Amino acid sequence: MSIVIEHMTKSFDGTAVLRGIDLTIESGELVALLGPSGSGKTTLLKIIAGLEWPNSGGLVVHGADWLHLAAQDRRIGFVFQHYALFPHMSVRDNIAFGLTVRPRAERPGKAVIAAKVDQLLEFLQIAHLGERYPAQLSGGQRQRVALGRALAIEPTVLLLDEPFGALDAAVRRDLRAWLREVHDQTGSTTIFVTHDQEEAFELADRVVVMGDGRIEQIGNADQIHDHPASPFVARFMGATIELPVTLQAGRAEAPGLDGSRLPRRALPDGPATLFLRPADVTPLPDPAGRWQITHRTSNGALLRLDLADDKGTDGTGRFGIDLPRRAPEAQGLVPGARVDLRPEAGTIFPGPRALSPQPAATEFPRKEKSL
Amino acid sequence: MMSTLALTHAPGQSRTAPRLLIGLAFALTAIFVVAPLAFIFWRAFADGWAVYLKNIADPLVVHAIWLTTVVAVIVVPVNIAFGIAAAWAIARFRFPGRKLLMVLIEIPFSISPIIAGICYLLLYGRQGLLGPWLAAHDLKVMFALPGIVLVTMFVTAPFVVREVLPLMQAQGSEQEQAAVTLGARGWQVFSRVTLPNIRWALLYGAVLCTARAVGEFGGVSVVSGSIRGQTNTLPLQIELMFNDLNTTGAFAAASTLTVIALVVLVIKAALESRR
Numbered sequence: 141m142s143i144v145i146e147h148m149t150k151s152f153d154g155t156a157v158l159r160g161i162d163l164t165i166e167s168g169e170l171v172a173l174l175g176p177s178g179s180g181k182t183t184l185l186k187i188i189a190g191l192e193w194p195n196s197g198g199l200v201v202h203g204a205d206w207l208h209l210a211a212q213d214r215r216i217g218f219v220f221q222h223y224a225l226f227p228h229m230s231v232r233d234n235i236a237f238g239l240t241v242r243p244r245a246e247r248p249g250k251a252v253i254a255a256k257v258d259q260l261l262e263f264l265q266i267a268h269l270g271e272r273y274p275a276q277l278s279g280g281q282r283q284r285v286a287l288g289r290a291l292a293i294e295p296t297v298l299l300l301d302e303p304f305g306a307l308d309a310a311v312r313r314d315l316r317a318w319l320r321e322v323h324d325q326t327g328s329t330t331i332f333v334t335h336d337q338e339e340a341f342e343l344a345d346r347v348v349v350m351g352d353g354r355i356e357q358i359g360n361a362d363q364i365h366d367h368p369a370s371p372f373v374a375r376f377m378g379a380t381i382e383l384p385v386t387l388q389a390g391r392a393e394a395p396g397l398d399g400s401r402l403p404r405r406a407l408p409d410g411p412a413t414l415f416l417r418p419a420d421v422t423p424l425p426d427p428a429g430r431w432q433i434t435h436r437t438s439n440g441a442l443l444r445l446d447l448a449d450d451k452g453t454d455g456t457g458r459f460g461i462d463l464p465r466r467a468p469e470a471q472g473l474v475p476g477a478r479v480d481l482r483p484e485a486g487t488i489f490p491g492p493r494a495l496s497p498q499p500a501a502t503e504f505p506r507k508e509k510s511l
Numbered sequence: 512m513m514s515t516l517a518l519t520h521a522p523g524q525s526r527t528a529p530r531l532l533i534g535l536a537f538a539l540t541a542i543f544v545v546a547p548l549a550f551i552f553w554r555a556f557a558d559g560w561a562v563y564l565k566n567i568a569d570p571l572v573v574h575a576i577w578l579t580t581v582v583a584v585i586v587v588p589v590n591i592a593f594g595i596a597a598a599w600a601i602a603r604f605r606f607p608g609r610k611l612l613m614v615l616i617e618i619p620f621s622i623s624p625i626i627a628g629i630c631y632l633l634l635y636g637r638q639g640l641l642g643p644w645l646a647a648h649d650l651k652v653m654f655a656l657p658g659i660v661l662v663t664m665f666v667t668a669p670f671v672v673r674e675v676l677p678l679m680q681a682q683g684s685e686q687e688q689a690a691v692t693l694g695a696r697g698w699q700v701f702s703r704v705t706l707p708n709i710r711w712a713l714l715y716g717a718v719l720c721t722a723r724a725v726g727e728f729g730g731v732s733v734v735s736g737s738i739r740g741q742t743n744t745l746p747l748q749i750e751l752m753f754n755d756l757n758t759t760g761a762f763a764a765a766s767t768l769t770v771i772a773l774v775v776l777v778i779k780a781a782l783e784s785r786r
Binding site: 189190191211212213214215216217218220222224225226227228237238241242286289290293 | 685686688689690691692693694695696699703704707708
């Protein structure tokens with residue numbers, strides 16, 4: 141079941157939520173839509189499900205135009221972040237729901253449905269919970285039931301909206317591995333939405349990074365990590381340091397900056413911005429260095445050094461870098477000491493730094509757009 | 512060692528004040544609620560069982576009870592349907608005039624029923640706006656069952672919505688969306704997902720609606736015309752007997768209305784514990 145999305149746009153009350161999405165998902169793929177809140181990822185998922193309708197664009201699934209198909213007729217499995225189980229039905233009845241609402245002519249017999257439910261309960265490792273009600277289950281168990289309910293109709297596409305968002309970390313890791321197994325065994329095309337990079341990269345074949353209604357980048361973990369396609373992706377992937385540099389023959393140059401470890405880039409000479417992750421920077425102690433250490437904190441494994449550029453007047457301000465606490469050079473790096481910096485890896489985008497950078501991914505408000 | 516005795520109040524704090532307040536609450540309830548109710552039954556039975564039964568079996572009283580029942584049987588189902596539809600529309604859809612609709616639904620709560628009655632009289636009465644047209648088609652709305660039903664419907668309109676709407680808003684539409692993705696059609700979504708979720712609130716609203724429909728006096732008194740044996744509902748009949756100085760009879764009829772109210776109250780309490 142390949143899914144082809146073309147030039148899709150959507151706005152709510154005049155606010156653009158999708159600004160032209162083009163995406164093709166191959167049959168049997170497991171794809172993550174990754175992005176901060178408000179990036180439009182959930183809206184895209186709901187449009188594929190038939191729970192929302194785009195303002196323009198195309199949605200073709202296995203050759204069929206799905207925009208002319210009601211949600212009921214698409215045969216998709218949709219899993220909600222908060223499970224959306226039917227509280228007045230037992231686990232068995234929840235899972236059987238999709239089969240029991242079929243028109244009489246297509247509806248399987250009672251025995252067939254019961255057998256199917258048994259099989260799913262077994263497959264989802266919740267065989268002992270069949271007679272319980274949703275209120276009697278833990279979050280992880282509820283999400284398994286929700287997935288079972290979606291799988292019961294043998295969906296052409298499985299869609300999951302932040303499926304592990306409401307669960308605690310240990311359960312989340314468990315279910316992640318389990319979902320991968322389920323995907324591999326059922327062979328269904330699966331799309332899931334998440335704002336958690338780790339989850340996206342660990343689970344998905346391909347990750348689609350979305351920001352502000354657009355697709356910013358598509359790739360696997362290494363590609364997106366090492367070669368972010370835009371400042372947005374770089375920031376979202378944790379590059380919280382943005383230094384103004386001058387490009388000279390493909391090298392980034394700035395006072396106090398040793399750019400020798402960065403590969404040459406085929407970019408025109410001129411002003412540019414260097415995006416760095418706090419852990420990809422080595423401090424070089426130098427009494428005449430550009431940055432002064434203002435703060436030093438430790439989380440046990442890593443030291444965080446807060447640096448202030450008190451000489452420069454270009455507004456690069458303050459930022460923090462990380463290094464292993466047991467690193468030999470960590471000794472002399474105490475508040476008051478001065479350093480220069482040597483980036484070990486980073487990404488350069490031409491043009492001066494945006495005056496008001498968007499906050500990093502973790503600083504986005506957690507409020508999900510509720511539709 | 513800490514004391515193992517459960518402390519029900521902070522040590523050193525006097526327990527007199529709470530006891531006094533609780534006592535006061537009970538006393539006031541007894542004086543203002545229980546005593547008058549008890550008095551109704553005491554007066555109803557003042558002349559003995561035989562007189563009581565004779566009063567109840569009075570054809571006028573029987574007719575009033577019957578009329579009141581008919582009104583309730585028509586009004587309550589209509590209001591349930593209206594309540595669900597309005598709650599559904601407001602909770603699930605965004606449309607122009609949604610806020611206005613929410614305000615309009617509340618109007619019967621804030622307007623005195625007698626005003627509603629007068630409005631209907633001005634609209635449907637012989638001198639009213641629609642009066643000539645109704646007369647030409649030989650339709651009798653005022654001083655007849657349709658008028659009583661209309662006014663009662665107006666007065667009781669908010670009860671079901673008010674109970675169902677907050678619940679539907681709190682529950683959100685995810686379960687319904689889930690049902691849709693699983694292939695359920697509109698009616699299946701409603702009957703198998705929406706309705707079971709709101710059933711207690713719906714019953715609760717229906718019970719309150721019934722109590723009000725049965726007891727409505729002000730609005731109905733305007734539009735019914737109080738024709739004995741024809742358009743007198745139970746509350747009107749009680750007033751009539753009272754004015755006729757048939758006190759025992761009035762109290763006997765009142766006792767039936769009170770019994771209905773008490774039964775409704777018990778059902779309501781039972782429903783509340785289920786929710």
